[in-house]
Amino acid sequence: MNKLSKIVILTLLWSTACTKSAPQAQESHKLKVGLVLDKGGKDDKSFNSGAFRGATKAADELGIELKMVESPDDAAFEPALRSFAERGYPLVLAIGFAQVDAVKKVAPQFPATHFAIVDGVVESPNVSTLMFAEHEGSYLVGYLAGLMSKSAKVGFIGGMDIALIRRFEMGFGAGVKAANPKAEVDVNYVGVNSTAWVNPGRGKELALSQYSRGVDIIFHAAGASGLGVFDAAAERQAYAIGVDSNQNGLKPGRVATSMLKRVDIAVYDVIKEQAAGKFTPGTRSFGLKDNGIDYAVDENNEKLIAPYKVKLDEIRKKIIAGEIKVPDFYTLKKMN
């Protein structure tokens, strides 16, 4: 072993030793919350930004001490979670489906620490699972697409063909058919590996080919590849529907609405419960009823969807009341 590698190893050892010992020095009476974000990081303008927004709001309003970590890759989740738990953080939040395995492993080792995970189920007495009823929101925007489509052809473009995205697709398709039983739904997926979420070029080609086949409105659930769908919509003067965060402003006038997934609300709620000493383990689902799932209306699409708004709110009420049963890919495939 040469000198350089010895120095590198020593530095690494020293730095890990430091990270473990340092926080014990600063004692604080504030509630400490650790937040481990998914790969997109706190500025992804979507999922992770939502989680960060919710946690910061809680920090401001409830006077908690928030510490956030962005993970560069999947291997970094477990050490990040463990490090928070070891430092005595009473509540550790794991954002994203990719952290399920890490939480499954770490949570039983720290029974006194509370964990919360978004988008994936972990059954453990100290873990709270926060799920979203994506199918409900997809049904609602699908209903809008069904009403808006003049050609009775609508499109769906997913990122990777995984169960979570199938859940969007199934709910969306059901909504379209409910609004217009004769409508057809054209379904495409961007890719088979993780580049499927970052390939706007392919997303645009898929959208263009759907528009060429007569589709006039497309709902995407394809991460950053969806930006290509908006480009295609602008090019063909057709419509698109955004996902997760409010994407109406990306191509004003061409984005009919965005299906919102309010991760911020879920994260805020969990922190608030912990602060009040009422942390509850187990799975809970956020949906239309608690505004955890919603659709975006702002100055960019107000006029465009005004004719459909009354009908949409009626459908929303019916879903909340249970009068409309939205098919859920998870329960239908017994995935959950």
Next chain:
Amino acid sequence: MIVDLLMSTLRLSVPLLFAAYGGLLSERSGVANIALEANLLFSAFTAAAVVALSGQLVLGVAAGVVASALVSLIFALICIWGHGDQIVVGTAFNLLAAGLIPVLNKALFNVMGSTPALANTFHQTWPFFALALCVLWALHFLFTSTRHGLRLSAAGENPAALVNQGVDYQRVRLRAVVEGGVLAGVGGVYLSLCQGSGYVRDMAAGRGFIALAAVIFGAWKPIPTFFACLFFAFTDAVQIQMQGRSMGGVELPNQFVQILPYVVTLLVLIIFARQITAPAAINDSSRRR
């Protein structure tokens, strides 16, 4: 349907073509170049960032191409004068692109993932495709009838012969790699300013490697490489059209349709592997000559 397929093929082929031209120049001169992905990403990012900040499309194009040329220059210096193993250095550059661009993006726009969405972009593919045809002709001319082209080939086949002629083969290689960087840069610019509207993290999505496969499939010759790129773009276009269709009453699973371009790439390379020979002195980083 047929027209859609052809248009789609043309649109998808542009980034592959320019990246492949870049790879071709570099490889023919004896520098194995797996860093095309880095060229695409750096130029796509720089072009989008400059347009976002200045609002000038032309400025963005220039900046993207210059960024890619710079990347190639540094790559060439390390490979040629640093005698680094070309594959290892190329890998390092791809990793550098994955790591450095988010940092720069964060510094400029306070966001890790992507640049702001751009309002003004190129709306037409054909200028890019026309340029690709011109470059094809230029490359063909370069290799068949110019002194630089012959020296370039010699640097890749038998550098010792150039040394005997009193020609500095390392300079020939340097020039070829940087020229290749300029060409690959156009592909990156197309990604963020024409096909897309803004930079998205890792948006090259493996196109640099597909382009490299096209160079090999094209036996390191301009015209066959051109058709290899069109062929790969065509399989991708077919994949896009076939998804969700049923074949003889059976709906093909998406995953199966989506792997077709890659399966075709593998098959083609296996079938033609015997007839294809690489430049003899490729990835030859030895110090003595």
